[in-house]
Amino acid sequence: xxxxxxxxxxxxxxxxxxxxxxxxxxxxxxxxxxxxxxxxxxxxxxxxxxxxxxxxxxxxxxxxxxxxxxxxxxxxxxxxxxxxxxxxxxxxxxxxxxxxxxxxxxxxxxxxxxxx
Amino acid sequence: xxxxxxxxxxxxxxxxxxxxxxxxxxxxxxxxxxxxxxxxxxxxxxxxxxxxxxxxxxxxxxxxxxxxxxxxxxxxxxxxxxxxxxxxxxxxxxxxxxxxxxxxxxxxxxxxx
Numbered sequence: 684x685x686x687x688x689x690x691x692x693x694x695x696x697x698x699x700x701x702x703x704x705x706x707x708x709x710x711x712x713x714x715x716x717x718x719x720x721x722x723x724x725x726x727x728x729x730x731x732x733x734x735x736x737x738x739x740x741x742x743x744x745x746x747x748x749x750x751x752x753x754x755x756x757x758x759x760x761x762x763x764x765x766x767x768x769x770x771x772x773x774x775x776x777x778x779x780x781x782x783x784x785x786x787x788x789x790x791x792x793x794x795x796x797x798x799x
Numbered sequence: 800x801x802x803x804x805x806x807x808x809x810x811x812x813x814x815x816x817x818x819x820x821x822x823x824x825x826x827x828x829x830x831x832x833x834x835x836x837x838x839x840x841x842x843x844x845x846x847x848x849x850x851x852x853x854x855x856x857x858x859x860x861x862x863x864x865x866x867x868x869x870x871x872x873x874x875x876x877x878x879x880x881x882x883x884x885x886x887x888x889x890x891x892x893x894x895x896x897x898x899x900x901x902x903x904x905x906x907x908x909x910x911x912x
Binding site for chain 2: 687714716718720725726727728729735785789790791792
């Protein structure tokens with residue numbers, strides 16, 4: 684069984700501060716995929732990134748960056764120079780190759796509140 | 800525009816009534832999923848479908864039913880047997896491969912009183 688833990692329930696920052704969201708996962712599969720989604724107040728989940736278990740390169744996309752470390756089973760997400768529009772709930776998710784048809788296991792989510 | 804539509808955005812029902820939530824996709828995806836989200840919690844899988852006329856129970860299927868008569872459509876019925884139906888319901892679709900992301904609809908907020 685897969686498990687994803689997002690220990691931070693809520694993080695509040697002032698605009699322009701950096702914020703890091705933690706994600707720790709558990710799986711016995713050697714091939715798996717990790718995802719981050721953003722859920723703004725409107726409710727729809729927006730896909731941000733996908734990482735496979737064989738690619739530990741960190742990734743940067745604009746103000747977003749991701750740090751994948753297999754040794755600690757973590758896939759952390761950093762928002763640099765946060766903006767009010769970054770206020771949302773962020774979910775980390777895991778899909779293992781042996782799972783039926785792309786089933787995702789979600790973490791509980793981290794609420795990010797960015798104030799001006 | 801390609802995407803997933805869910806209707807309605809808000810739905811109100813009286814206790815004891817069945818209610819059906821709509822989900823349509825035009826992404827030509829094989830797999831479709833229904834999730835339930837409660838305040839402060841992550842998403843929990845209700846049902847998923849790999850192909851037309853086939854579907855499997857997820858983690859919390861009790862009190863729910865689905866059908867998949869068309870590739871594009873995956874309606875969810877919340878029956879009177881569901882003890883706590885008030886929640887936010889999200890529909891998603893994907894190619895069905897573990898390596899591919901799921902795309903989500905805007906969700907339906909169901910309130911049962």
